[in-house]
Amino acid sequence: MLDKPKQTLLFILNDAPYGSERSFNGLRLAINLNEQDRAKTQIKVFLMSDAVACALVKQVPAEGYNVQQMIEILLAQGAEVRLCKTCTDARGLTHLPLIEGAEIGTLDDLAQWTLAADKVVSF
Structure with a gap:
């Protein structure tokens, strides 16, 4: 029996x-889907609007979840994470340090990822 090819899942985050x-x-x-069977999924995360702040380092939330750690987990699992350059420019974040492995991207990157994705999920 042939193995199913990897399924590419694109997550677009806005908040x-x-x-x-x-x-x-x-x-x-995204983390949960990747944990189901990493061999069968390729996760891509594109951060837009206020979500670009998700990839900033030195997050110290008062309690509860830590988005920085969640992105670090995804990156360690092999996911790709990009931030919208227009959005980082608009918020003055373009030159701030990012989580290692996260990159500034463009709308062209998002367009290419969208066309190549098997599924697109937007939050």
Whole structure:
């Protein structure tokens, strides 16, 4: 029996790392799907709007979840994480240190990832 090819899942996150929990829930799902069978999934995460702050280092939330750690887990699992350059520029974040492995991307990157994805999930 032939193995199914890897399924590419693109997560587009739009909300700030803390507050609404939308980005938190998107990351939770991405991690969980990756843990189901990493050999069969390729996770890509594109951070837009206020979600670009999810990839900043030195996050110290008062309690509860830590988005920085969640992104670090995804990166360690082999996921790709990019931030919208237009969004980081608009928020003055482009030159701040990012979580190691996260990269500034462009709308062209998002367009290519979207066309190549088997599924797109937006939070």
